[in-house]
Amino acid sequence: MTTATVAHDDHAHHGPPSGIKRWLFSTNHKDIGTMYLVFALIMLFLGGASAMVIRAELFMPGLQLVQPDLYNNLLTNHALIMIFGAVMPAAAGLANWMIPLMIGAPDMALPRMNNLSFWILPAAALMLILSFIVPFFPGGGSQINTGWTLYPPLSLQVGMSMDFLIFALHLLGISSVLASINIIVTIFNMRAPGLRMMQLPIFVWAWLVTAFLLVLVVPVLAAGITMLLFDRHFGTSFFIAAGGGDPVLFQHIFWFFGHPEVYILILPSLGVLASILPTFSRKPLFGHHSLIGAMIAIAALGMIVWAHHQYTVGMSLAAVQYFMLMTILISIPVGLIIFNYMMTMWRGAMTFETPMLFTVAIILMFSFGGLTGVMLAVVPADMQYHDSMFVVAHFHYVLLPGAVWGLFAGVFYWLPKWTGHMYDERLAKTFFWVHVVSFNITFFPQHFLGLAGMPRRIADYNIMFTEFNMISSVGAFFFGLSHLLFLYIIIKTVRGGEKAKARAWEHAEGLEWEVDSPPAHHTWTTPPKIKTA
Amino acid sequence: MERQPDARRHPHGRIVLWLGALVIGMFGFGFALVPLYELYCQVAGIPTVDQQRALNVQAAAGTGEVAEDRWVTVRFDTTVHPSLPWAVESQERSMRVQPGEMHEVIFVASNRSSRAVTGQAVPTVIPWRANDFFNKTECFCFQKQTLEGGERREMPLRFVVSPALPDEVTYVTLSYNIMRLDDTVAKVTE
Numbered sequence: 124m125t126t127a128t129v130a131h132d133d134h135a136h137h138g139p140p141s142g143i144k145r146w147l148f149s150t151n152h153k154d155i156g157t158m159y160l161v162f163a164l165i166m167l168f169l170g171g172a173s174a175m176v177i178r179a180e181l182f183m184p185g186l187q188l189v190q191p192d193l194y195n196n197l198l199t200n201h202a203l204i205m206i207f208g209a210v211m212p213a214a215a216g217l218a219n220w221m222i223p224l225m226i227g228a229p230d231m232a233l234p235r236m237n238n239l240s241f242w243i244l245p246a247a248a249l250m251l252i253l254s255f256i257v258p259f260f261p262g263g264g265s266q267i268n269t270g271w272t273l274y275p276p277l278s279l280q281v282g283m284s285m286d287f288l289i290f291a292l293h294l295l296g297i298s299s300v301l302a303s304i305n306i307i308v309t310i311f312n313m314r315a316p317g318l319r320m321m322q323l324p325i326f327v328w329a330w331l332v333t334a335f336l337l338v339l340v341v342p343v344l345a346a347g348i349t350m351l352l353f354d355r356h357f358g359t360s361f362f363i364a365a366g367g368g369d370p371v372l373f374q375h376i377f378w379f380f381g382h383p384e385v386y387i388l389i390l391p392s393l394g395v396l397a398s399i400l401p402t403f404s405r406k407p408l409f410g411h412h413s414l415i416g417a418m419i420a421i422a423a424l425g426m427i428v429w430a431h432h433q434y435t436v437g438m439s440l441a442a443v444q445y446f447m448l449m450t451i452l453i454s455i456p457v458g459l460i461i462f463n464y465m466m467t468m469w470r471g472a473m474t475f476e477t478p479m480l481f482t483v484a485i486i487l488m489f490s491f492g493g494l495t496g497v498m499l500a501v502v503p504a505d506m507q508y509h510d511s512m513f514v515v516a517h518f519h520y521v522l523l524p525g526a527v528w529g530l531f532a533g534v535f536y537w538l539p540k541w542t543g544h545m546y547d548e549r550l551a552k553t554f555f556w557v558h559v560v561s562f563n564i565t566f567f568p569q570h571f572l573g574l575a576g577m578p579r580r581i582a583d584y585n586i587m588f589t590e591f592n593m594i595s596s597v598g599a600f601f602f603g604l605s606h607l608l609f610l611y612i613i614i615k616t617v618r619g620g621e622k623a624k625a626r627a628w629e630h631a632e633g634l635e636w637e638v639d640s641p642p643a644h645h646t647w648t649t650p651p652k653i654k655t656a
Numbered sequence: 657m658e659r660q661p662d663a664r665r666h667p668h669g670r671i672v673l674w675l676g677a678l679v680i681g682m683f684g685f686g687f688a689l690v691p692l693y694e695l696y697c698q699v700a701g702i703p704t705v706d707q708q709r710a711l712n713v714q715a716a717a718g719t720g721e722v723a724e725d726r727w728v729t730v731r732f733d734t735t736v737h738p739s740l741p742w743a744v745e746s747q748e749r750s751m752r753v754q755p756g757e758m759h760e761v762i763f764v765a766s767n768r769s770s771r772a773v774t775g776q777a778v779p780t781v782i783p784w785r786a787n788d789f790f791n792k793t794e795c796f797c798f799q800k801q802t803l804e805g806g807e808r809r810e811m812p813l814r815f816v817v818s819p820a821l822p823d824e825v826t827y828v829t830l831s832y833n834i835m836r837l838d839d840t841v842a843k844v845t846e
Binding site: 232233280300303304307308311312338339340341342343344345346347349350361364365369372375376379437 | 676679680682683684686687739778784833835836837
């Protein structure tokens with residue numbers, strides 16, 4: 124591991140400009156990171172609100188609250204806001220805050236582009252929200268009832284709100300591609316002298332791999348939705364069967380982006396765990412190099428398995444066999460990461476502060492989601508599970524622990540660094556338990572529902588599914604409410620609390636703990652000296 | 657500032673340029689998937705609609721003798737897209753046929769609106785491996801059909817099931833998706 128001799132002194136000869144200008148024109152990685160995180164938190168509550176309506180509708184069979192079109196509009200909106208509005212910006216927020224601190228850089232390599240890539244987001248979010256709202260106005264056309272996958276021919280028949288959505292996705296894509304380019308250049312060029320690539324913390328590596336994935340696949344999504352736009356307005360027939368096109372082609376293009384996107388969501392969070400585990404296990408991270416290799420392997424394999432999302436479209440046997448085997452192969456590098464993390468804890472002097480609690484829960488729950496993923500990868504089994512609630516349970520078990528909890532853990536871990544205050548450990552532990560238990564109450568029954576045959580994306584269901592749906596909905600309401608506690612803890616920590624030391628956690632390692640808590644507006648203007656062990 | 661430039665590292669601009677080129681390349685790759693997908697279908701033996709048509713004609717020409725000892729049930733199914741104000745039904749729901757024999761079935765289409773509307777039928781044969789052995793010698797799906805307002809038309813389909821049909825196939829379903837051809841789509845298909 125790398126250690127640094129303390130080599131910083133706060134010559135904050137100019138602080139940030141005051142008022143709104145500080146945020147609007149900011150080129151400071153810390154301020155932009157904060158804005159990303161705040162934006163993601165707002166989106167988390169928006170996306171969560173739509174999920175609450177979905178679960179309220181599913182509390183009982185029949186249609187109570189919302190009509191099927193609105194229901195499908197809500198779940199489209201829920202997915203897109205959570206993926207593009209909450210998880211990706213939150214991960215980008217962590218990257219902005221932590222990567223320069225971790226590699227001893229004074230800022231991101233391209234600070235003005237950093238500003239641009241953040242400020243595209245609110246505009247994109249506005250378009251995304253408009254795509255949800257527009258159908259409620261006279262002449263607004265039909266609602267987006269396609270789900271986040273936007274499959275034609277249905278997406279060709281949706282009204283103008285689909286155009287809002289397509290442009291929102293274009294903007295979100297531009298934002299994340301710019302952010303990724305910035306991160307790659309920063310990691311390649313801005314490391315403190317003597318800090319070699321293989322010495323970089325796993326979080327930095329995770330983001331490097333993620334950024335490359337984003338650069339590779341987001342443009343493909345942009346191409347796909349551009350073709351959709353052309354089909355809708357300019358008389359082309361990329362996806363119109365009557366004009367010689369093929370709707371299945373869109374599914375291939377979409378999932379060529381969509382499957383790597385899953386790893387884009389998960390890898391940064393898995394990287395966060397690699398920072399947390401050694402701190403609270405009081406042992407160095409197990410298998411630093413193999414973790415880097417595993418992440419690269421996941422990214423590479425993740426790009427060539429997309430069609431396992433569409434086993435049922437009628438591919439040839441050879442094709443589904445290939446996609447099945449490749450998909451199952453991914454469980455090897457993922458398993459390697461899990462085992463490395465377990466070996467880090469093995470015989471460590473562990474304590475269970477909130478970030479560590481989340482980490483342990485992630486290793487448990489994410490593995491569980493991974494196992495149902497292997498079930499879904501098996502073609503004959505998937506023919507049964509396809510488009511059922513089992514799939515919904517599976518990807519929530521992967522994405523909540525794998526992506527969201529990792530971000531929560533990172534926020535709790537680095538909050539003392541950002542704010543200079545320790546958070547309220549008792550409240551945070553309460554949040555953890557309510558959150559994790561209600562998560563399981565919400566999503567575990569959905570496995571049974573799916574296996575019993577309840578389809579996803581439908582507002583109504585057979586009365587035989589009532590009990591499990593009621594349990595799931597009750598769990599979901601507690602789950603949703605628990606986030607208010609999370610918000611309260613953050614606000615409380617920002618406003619005050621026990622003073623945090625520079626090294627906020629007893630055994631925390633890494634350059635980010637060499638600067639003050641909170642860090643000065645500009646850090647590492649003199650690069651740290653790297654000693655190699 | 658005070659930072660020592662590290663001689664081993666590249667200028668920012670060059671990396672940004674490389675990554676930018678990668679982004680544009682991947683955007684192009686998205687579009688390249690259209691011909692690549694067609695190529696993949698060729699390699700994997702999944703025929704496009706046009707190739708299927710050619711195959712049909714080709715295979716139909718070669719039919720000779722009738723397989724006397726074999727019976728196959730052919731079922732007909734029609735789905736009319738909601739945007740097309742037509743009703744289309746086959747006069748017979750299913751037929752028992754002998755491979756090699758020519759059969760005719762009439763589909764009746766009626767335009768329930770008062771205006772002339774153009775539609776196009778897109779056939780699908782299930783199971784898929786029966787596709788190559790189901791030969792349509794005459795089909796209303798070969799051309800677009802225009803029905804005047806309120807018009808009712810009998811449209812014939814003539815077909816031969818090839819004797820080369822794999823033995824285990826005893827049922828074949830011919831399913832038509834009938835879609836509206838508005839002006840933009842009609843231009844593309846011409």
